[in-house]
Amino acid sequence: MNEKLSGRTCKHCELLTIPGEPFACERCGALREELVDTECDSAGEVRAIAVVHRHARKEPETPFTIVEVELDAGPVIRAQLVGPDLDLASIGSRVVGTRIEGRVAMTLESEKRS
Amino acid sequence: MTRNLLADRGAYVVGIGLHRYQRRSDKSYVELGLEAVRAALGDAFGDPVEAWPNVEVAITGTALLGMAPSRVMLARLGASGLAIHQVENASASGSTAVAQAALSVSSGQTDVALAVGLDKPEAWRVAASSAGIPSLEGGLVAPFTHFALLASRYQREFGVSDEEIARVAFKNHRNGAKNPYAHRQKERTIEEIMQDPISGSLTRLQCCPVGEGAAAVVVASADAIEKFGLDPARCPRIIGSVSRSQGFLEPGADADSALTVDTARRVFEQARVGPSDIDVLEVHDAFSVEELFYLEAMGFCGSGEAARLLAEGAWDIGGRCAVSPSGGLLSMGHPLGPTGTGQIVEIARQLRGEAGPRQQPEARYGVAHMVGLGAVCVMHILERGQP
Numbered sequence: 305m306n307e308k309l310s311g312r313t314c315k316h317c318e319l320l321t322i323p324g325e326p327f328a329c330e331r332c333g334a335l336r337e338e339l340v341d342t343e344c345d346s347a348g349e350v351r352a353i354a355v356v357h358r359h360a361r362k363e364p365e366t367p368f369t370i371v372e373v374e375l376d377a378g379p380v381i382r383a384q385l386v387g388p389d390l391d392l393a394s395i396g397s398r399v400v401g402t403r404i405e406g407r408v409a410m411t412l413e414s415e416k417r418s
Numbered sequence: 419m420t421r422n423l424l425a426d427r428g429a430y431v432v433g434i435g436l437h438r439y440q441r442r443s444d445k446s447y448v449e450l451g452l453e454a455v456r457a458a459l460g461d462a463f464g465d466p467v468e469a470w471p472n473v474e475v476a477i478t479g480t481a482l483l484g485m486a487p488s489r490v491m492l493a494r495l496g497a498s499g500l501a502i503h504q505v506e507n508a509s510a511s512g513s514t515a516v517a518q519a520a521l522s523v524s525s526g527q528t529d530v531a532l533a534v535g536l537d538k539p540e541a542w543r544v545a546a547s548s549a550g551i552p553s554l555e556g557g558l559v560a561p562f563t564h565f566a567l568l569a570s571r572y573q574r575e576f577g578v579s580d581e582e583i584a585r586v587a588f589k590n591h592r593n594g595a596k597n598p599y600a601h602r603q604k605e606r607t608i609e610e611i612m613q614d615p616i617s618g619s620l621t622r623l624q625c626c627p628v629g630e631g632a633a634a635v636v637v638a639s640a641d642a643i644e645k646f647g648l649d650p651a652r653c654p655r656i657i658g659s660v661s662r663s664q665g666f667l668e669p670g671a672d673a674d675s676a677l678t679v680d681t682a683r684r685v686f687e688q689a690r691v692g693p694s695d696i697d698v699l700e701v702h703d704a705f706s707v708e709e710l711f712y713l714e715a716m717g718f719c720g721s722g723e724a725a726r727l728l729a730e731g732a733w734d735i736g737g738r739c740a741v742s743p744s745g746g747l748l749s750m751g752h753p754l755g756p757t758g759t760g761q762i763v764e765i766a767r768q769l770r771g772e773a774g775p776r777q778q779p780e781a782r783y784g785v786a787h788m789v790g791l792g793a794v795c796v797m798h799i800l801e802r803g804q805p
Contacts, residue, residue: 309554323552331666351670354566354618356558370559372567380670382555382567395574407556 307401309346309408311379312339320344322379346401347413348375353385353393371410373399387411422688423524430523430643430653431800432530433462433636434763439601439751441629442539447483448491451536454632454756455495458532462636463646467496472646473636474528475501479515480755481508482540491536508790509702510661511535512633513758517796519637520656529642535633535759544791562625565705566618568674572707573619576722580619584611585728586706587624587748593735594745596775599760601627601751624706626747633759635766651805654769654784658689658799663792673793674708678715681795682787686717689799693717696739696799697781698768700761702789703746709733712787713741740778743768761786762798769802 312324317332320342328335352372359366369385371393385393386402386409393399398413423429435457437450456466463469478488488502507514512535519531559567572578588608594600606623614622638646643653662681667673686692693716703709710724718739719727727733733741744750744764747757765784767773786798 323554326550326552352567352571354563354570355615356560356563356566356617357615358562358617359558360560361557364558368558370555370563370567372571374670378669382559384555384558395570408554 307346307403307408308343309375309381309401311342311344313342314339320377320379322381344375344377344379346375346408346410348373348399350393350395350397350399351380353395369393371399373410384409385411424520424657424659424688427524427526428640429520429637429656430640430803431635431656431762431766432638432643432648432653433458433460434766435459435461435634436599436760436763437632438599439629439631439753439756439760441601443630445630447487447536447538447630448494450538450630450632451491451534451634452494454634455492455532455534458634458636462638462648470495471498472530473498473500473532474530475503475519475522476532476534477503477505477515477518478534478536478755479505479507479511479513479759480536481506481511482537482542482754484540487536488534507794507796508792509704509752509754510758510788510790510794510796511755512760513786513788513796513798514661516635516637516759516762516798517659517661519635520659523637523639529639529645531637533635533637533759535756537753537755538630539628539753546792560617562620562705563617565707566620568672568711569619569707572711576725578710578722578725581608581612582725582729583619583707583710584608584621584624585725586703586709587611589728589734590703590742590746590748591623593743593776594749597745597750600745600749601629601631602745602749620705620707624748626704626752629751629753631751631753631756631760633756633763635759635762651803652770653803654766654800655803656798657691657801658685658797660685660688661794661796663794674789675711675715677793677795678712678787678789681797682716685797685799691783691799696783696785698740698743698765698778698784700744700764700784700786701742701746702787703742703748704752706748709741709746716785716787735776735778740768740781743773743776743778758786758788758796761788762800765798765800769800
């Protein structure tokens with residue numbers, strides 16, 4: 305149902321990064337060994353949205369929609385918004401993670417079937 | 419305690435030159451650069467070839483040209499053996515070249531330094547994209563989409579319409595139409611500007627053209643102004659020069675504005691002036707909405723007020739502060755390396771009172787502001803020359 309997002313949490317300052325920080329903590333400088341793999345719930349709220357009409361690559365086909373989401377778990381992520389009723393999405397919409405061609409994307413929560 | 423070298427020995431813009439910003443052509447970067455450098459030397463000293471041995475160091479700001487571009491160009495003025503550096507600082511490369519020239523002169527290391535901004539739109543190779551740092555969206559968020567996302571939040575928060583944002587491009591095209599060095603030299607109607615969507619509310623004419631060109635600035639000491647008999651009234655003084663990079667911010671913070679807030683606070687403090695003193699501003703308007711963000715971040719007005727003030731004419735030539743009188747990145751263009759150096763050219767022209775149909779009346783203080791990928795921010799403040 306609710307796609308889990310994989311990230312890493314810094315043992316020192318508790319900064320959660322998604323995707324997981326590969327080198328060292330950007331807030332406190334803690335080394336990679338101090339960053340712990342973490343699974344994070346993908347539910348959150350749209351805080352910014354843009355319909356993209358031009359894109360350098362062929363995939364995905366334009367127009368497509370990008371959302372910036374504040375996850376309930378804290379981090380802010382950006383991903384493609386997918387699903388049948390994209391026109392209904394706006395700032396404040398509830399969204400949840402899904403997977404499309406191996407990538408993480410978001411979809412409107414109301415459309416998510418259990 | 420650090421010293422403010424710009425307040426002590428000082429550094430002055432004594433010569434300015436440009437090669438028009440334009441679409442990519444077959445012209446060699448050597449020819450592009452030499453045209454701007456000769457113009458700047460001629461502007462400062464008269465005969466460029468005669469003046470060339472006076473220049474002790476040259477710094478070329480370029481993002482795309484590759485290794486060692488400068489000597490092959492500058493040797494065509496007569497190889498003088500001067501010190502040569504290249505600086506790469508993304509979109510702020512040309513601003514950083516000016517900052518380094520100002521540092522060289524104000525520190526007393528040299529009396530005459532040359533900053534050149536130069537690029538051709540060759541293949542981009544961005545180090546961070548091969549750094550091995552994963553991204554969730556997988557490259558779907560181009561810079562125009564990044565700013566379209568920020569615009570959507572700003573518009574929601576402050577009730578700003580698509581057309582109010584498009585008016586930035588309307589103003590800047592009107593300014594650029596009067597600039598013979600601009601990439602886009604055509605006035606546009608608001609209807610034309612709002613056609614051809616790219617991402618979110620941003621349309622083609624609200625995104626800057628990236629072409630080729632060159633800009634050059636000769637920076638000199640007060641001693642050099644006297645020694646070479648230059649007219650001090652035509653030599654604006656650099657009173658602020660600050661370079662910063664993005665600090666850590668909590669998730670979701672507005673990183674772009676925060677970086678400009680930090681840089682602006684420091685440069686205004688260094689120059690001992692404030693936003694209300696500024697008559698002309700060249701701002702990083704790569705995308706129309708950025709001009710509004712940065713006006714607010716620099717303290718020219720309160721949060722959410724820039725669009726209303728734009729509509730009232732506050733940022734027009736002749737208004738409270740002329741913003742992007744050159745046409746800005748949107749109309750003058752953004753050939754990367756030249757852009758930041760070219761901003762100093764425009765500010766100096768304005769402070770001399772030589773900007774012709776683009777002249778802001780009685781301009782005394784000017785600010786140049788560039789942001790670069792990474793992110794970095796470089797700002798300069800210039801004061802009119804004293805006769």
